Amino acid sequence: MSHKPIGALSGASLLGGIFAYTKFNSTPSLVASFAIGSAMLLSSMRIRDGMEYGYEGAALTSAALVVPTLRRTIKTRMPIPATVCALATASTAYYIKSLADYRRHAI
Template sequence: MVISQTNSNSFSLLGGIFAYTKFGSTPSLIGSFAVGSAMLLSSMRIRDGMEYGYEGAVASSIALVIPTLRRTIKARLPIPATVCALATASTAYYVQALSDIKRHAI
């Protein structure tokens, strides 16, 4: 399911670029690249079987849900809504995957 994280990563970057070009929001651009980079790192760690990949995926997905949910409620634009939906789905998936891994490790 690294694909979900990669899609959220792409939409995160696109959302930040969109916010910067439309509204001149430098914090959105910087935040989207920071979260996108964390998602990319998590995806690579999961793919390579390294530790803390799933934890990073959960954290970066949650870090993306919060501001995009606020933006979706405030602006009602399709890009923040899409990013929020993907980040929410990604969060749910990685929480479940992490729970399964922890359960099987015992």
Template sequence: MAEHPSFTLAALLPIGGITGFLKTRSLPSLIAGVTLGVSYGYAGTLIKKNQDYGTELALGNSVVLLGSAIPRIIKTRARAPMPLALGATGLLASLYYQKKVREFRYGV
């Protein structure tokens, strides 16, 4: 069941990246959305097949998502909804997957 958030983000991030590109012609949004979406999809597949490093990859993706949102949250002074949503999603996914990494590694 730990793969569910990865597959959800794998579907949503490319849609968001494409939407961001169509709205603002932001090539970084397109590249980041599609790349992170593919990476989350791969992480979800690894997790589902119980293979190594799936949760670690999902955690890394989550940290990247959070890290990419922080400068935009600061730039917009936390008034724009999209950077806030991306930041919150990245934070929640990071917390979830760090918990999963600890459970799988240490049985905690």
């Protein structure tokens, strides 16, 4: 399994927060994107290093990113939150499947 999708999504989250801050002066978006991006980066490093709870963290943080970006997409109809929402949804599905495969082979 790969740690790269969650690492890339971490960067997309950070860029989305920086964009929201510069365009709309949204400090909560900046703080939240750095918090969720940091958690995603930690999950990526845990998967890469073969540590426990990497897949769980990746699935959880991806799912946590879907909700605010979906709300922002519906509210603003802008392409950046829509793209981040789509990537987060795909990442959630990928890491749930990866977690199921990992647990199936561990038994």
